[in-house]
Amino acid sequence: MLKEDNPLVTENMGLVHLCARRFVGRGIDYEDMVQAGSLGLVKAARNFDPGRGLRFSTYAVPVILGEIRRLFRDGGAMRVSRGLRELAQQAQRISEGLEAGLGRAPTVGEIADKLGVTPQRAALALGALRRPMSLTGGEEGEQLEIPVEASEEQTAERLTLYAIIERMEVKDRELIRCRYFKGMTQAKTAEELGMTQVQVSRREKKLLAYMRQEFGDG
Template sequence: MNAAEISVKESRDRLVTENLGLVHLCANRFRNRGIEYEELYSSGCVGLVKAANSFDEDRGVKFSTYAVPVILGEIKRIFRDGGTVKVSRSLKELSLKAVREKNSFISRNGREPSIAELAQEMGCEPDEIAEALSAAQPCLSLTRYVESDESEEQDIPSPFREADIYEGIALKQAMDRLEADDRKLIFLRYFRSFTQSRAAAVLGMTQVQVSRREKKILSELRKDLL
């Protein structure tokens, strides 16, 4: 593999790693419609990889804008096919190992690892890890809002609208503009469902500091999205 091919592969892997949240966002819109979430997510990951393989940044279109219709197309395909995504035994085994390693990494670092980091830890190729994670039980929902420390995750039932997907993309982009520590706080609270006290322990803060900082961050996010 020459330098140009390596650069293309690294760029594709980066697009997949940084945009797995789009797959969760799309798959969540099809919950409770007769097909398991794992299948929805797995199909969406296929679409994400296809989009990464064919994306041309010279067209002046953001990758997220380009990828969402491709992801949705793959998810809709399994409804037409009656839910036919199959996972091999070897992939299931690798998936379990990847999830264990992922959870271990989160416990050590307070954040989710990238696909490249997981691949390095497990001695696998990034493509193998991306496929393994796509077959795993997903660990987050992007269609929920937690009002208090002990609130349970609540899925928001609504008809599917592609506009919802693009609103979710706007939220992701707003999150990306936060400082690293603020992103970690929001990630722990709203994506890992940590209580304020538990998040404070990870971040080296007090519960009161977390509460105040969280309110300020949410206020900034709302202004950014309005």
């Protein structure tokens, strides 16, 4: 049984979406893949042993991918309870209401308090409704460029990196996308984002330090 204050589920729903995106266009509904992946995330969080010296994402990604692959083997029909669907709709309404009142996006914990459920349950409900951002900037949200032959550990590391970027503020994500996904110079990035080159340089250094810290802490 997960503790209510366990952050592993609530903070890693991005991994579920990133795993699911690897299979987009293969005949299974995206929402079904997210539900299957969410089950894998909960299982991984329940069984994770930090004493083994593994980063959580390295442990979780194979479990998440395994649940999604099982969905394909089983024919693709993922049953989602009516209760979870209704909870997801309630969570969406509450999220929109809180954002209007607070002037910012609410946390999962704030939404969970309003729903009267655990943060994990709220995260699963919200995860079923939310599609991930496109790091490559395509209107249709291209699949992540992770080689098919990549090992589970390499896949986990790449998805962890994407998940860290996904948690950034919009302008920071755009800066990273311009510099490292589109290969733009600092000068071009500054022009694109309405910043000076000096501002881009300073912000980029801070973001890279943040990413290294987050990746190391896993």
